[in-house]
Amino acid sequence: MRAVVVGGGIGGLVTALALRRVGVEVRVFEQAAVVGTAGAGIQLAPNATRILASLGLLGSVRQVAVAPTSFEFRRWDDGRLLSATPLGPAVLSAYGAPYLHVHRGDLVALLAGAVPVEAGARCVDVSPDGEVVLADGRRERADLVVGADGIHSVVRRSILGAADARFTGHVAYRGLIPADRVAGLPVARTATVRMGPGRHCVHYFVSSGRLLNVVCVVEESRWTRESWTDVGDPLEVRAAFAGWDPVVSALAGALSAPLKWALFDREPIPRWSKDAVTLLGDACHPMLPYGAQGAAQAIEDAFVLAACVADSSDVPAALARYEALRHDRTARVQDLSRGNATRFHLPDGPAQQARDTAIASTNGLSADLDWLYGFDPLTGRA
Numbered sequence: 001m002r003a004v005v006v007g008g009g010i011g012g013l014v015t016a017l018a019l020r021r022v023g024v025e026v027r028v029f030e031q032a033a034v035v036g037t038a039g040a041g042i043q044l045a046p047n048a049t050r051i052l053a054s055l056g057l058l059g060s061v062r063q064v065a066v067a068p069t070s071f072e073f074r075r076w077d078d079g080r081l082l083s084a085t086p087l088g089p090a091v092l093s094a095y096g097a098p099y100l101h102v103h104r105g106d107l108v109a110l111l112a113g114a115v116p117v118e119a120g121a122r123c124v125d126v127s128p129d130g131e132v133v134l135a136d137g138r139r140e141r142a143d144l145v146v147g148a149d150g151i152h153s154v155v156r157r158s159i160l161g162a163a164d165a166r167f168t169g170h171v172a173y174r175g176l177i178p179a180d181r182v183a184g185l186p187v188a189r190t191a192t193v194r195m196g197p198g199r200h201c202v203h204y205f206v207s208s209g210r211l212l213n214v215v216c217v218v219e220e221s222r223w224t225r226e227s228w229t230d231v232g233d234p235l236e237v238r239a240a241f242a243g244w245d246p247v248v249s250a251l252a253g254a255l256s257a258p259l260k261w262a263l264f265d266r267e268p269i270p271r272w273s274k275d276a277v278t279l280l281g282d283a284c285h286p287m288l289p290y291g292a293q294g295a296a297q298a299i300e301d302a303f304v305l306a307a308c309v310a311d312s313s314d315v316p317a318a319l320a321r322y323e324a325l326r327h328d329r330t331a332r333v334q335d336l337s338r339g340n341a342t343r344f345h346l347p348d349g350p351a352q353q354a355r356d357t358a359i360a361s362t363n364g365l366s367a368d369l370d371w372l373y374g375f376d377p378l379t380g381r382a
């Protein structure tokens with residue numbers, strides 16, 4: 001079988017590796033001239049690292065990753081700890097795989113070293129029978145075409161029609177701060193979410209601990225284009241977090257050239273395949289980053305797709321099974337992420353107090369996480 005994967009992000013590259021392991025000949029077309037240097041921090045929960053381990057990639061991922069000790073929620077004004085979920089040995093023993101933080105660029109570079117990628121190859125159209133049209137006029141035909149081309153997917157538009165992604169009213173200012181510049185601050189090797197009225201701040205270390213990934217999310221009514229490279233105004237970030245715990249003010253102040261990332265999403269869709277063509281990752285189920293599962297769900301998709309293709313050489317039948325195995329799971333994680341958009345930004349008051357009480361009661365590694373981290377994507381069981 002010959003396959004074309006459109007998009008050389010995390011989803012596309014893991015798909016290519018997984019398909020090659022089951023004997024499929026794969027080509028990857030990536031629009032960027034240079035593969036995957038952009039981006040900042042990505043969280044890889046054990047449901048993703050277990051799959052990376054099965055593909056023989058976990059050892060090299062660990063070399064560029066940071067293993068956080070815990071996942072913390074803190075209050076916005078005084079930094080008070082609301083809950084801490086252990087993520088180190090506890091996660092390893094509960095779920096058989098580690099929780100890791102990586103720089104997206106490090107992970108993409110590592111994956112691209114394991115599978116050939118044709119860079120500077122922008123797809124402009126795909127037909128359901130498996131013909132891929134590139135911007136330079138080339139036409140390539142494959143038995144299977146996988147659209148792993150992100151939230152504004154051209155492959156999705158080609159097989160399902162045009163529908164714009166929705167601006168969520170949230171904008172993230174992001175940056176990577178060298179670890180020595182935050183050495184005086186009480187920021188540990190944790191995944192920390194600091195929640196406050198209408199805003200939140202997330203930070204964790206990446207790149208073997210050399211860089212602190214900081215994401216400051218605010219609500220804005222204005223529509224902004226979705227881009228990974230727009231630069232925001234550092235004064236706006238500082239002003240937005242004025243009056244917060246001094247640690248947050250210091251982190252916001254250290255973002256000297258923050259990247260401004262307007263957050264978009266889409267509703268779950270019932271089907272995302274047509275004949276020889278399917279979608280994967282953000283192309284079919286984009287989600288807000290508030291469940292830290294965007295990359296993980298794309299990795300699960302890749303694993304399941306390869307298993308379905310290995311089981312059946314009838315491509316439409318394999319794609320129908322892939323969709324059936326992935327639909328409810330990804331819709332549930334999309335829902336979790338969207339729900340956190342409201343939960344994280346509650347104004348101080350009764351609803352916030354109820355949230356904080358609920359969070360405190362799940363202190364520790366709770367079985368509530370089994371559905372997410374202990375999930376077997378082939379059986380659908382935790």
Ligand SMILES: Cc1cc2nc3c(=O)[nH]c(=O)nc-3n(C[C@H](O)[C@H](O)[C@H](O)COP(=O)(O)OP(=O)(O)OC[C@H]3O[C@@H](n4cnc5c(N)ncnc54)[C@H](O)[C@@H]3O)c2cc1C
Pocket residue numbers: 006007008009010011012029030031032036038039040041042043104121122123124148149150151153154228280281282283289294295296298
């Ligand atoms: C540049 C970039 C930076 C990111 N940085 C972060 C981050 O810091 N933190 C975070 O949580 N998430 C980040 N994300 C999103 C995160 O990577 C995804 O949510 C998650 O990994 C799922 O990935 P995906 O492979 O489905 O899609 P994506 O990661 O969006 O990858 C899609 C790939 O397809 C390529 N592509 C798009 N259109 C075409 C086309 N027409 N022809 C060929 N190739 C095409 C894109 O260039 C990209 O490489 C980033 C995404 C991108 C594209």
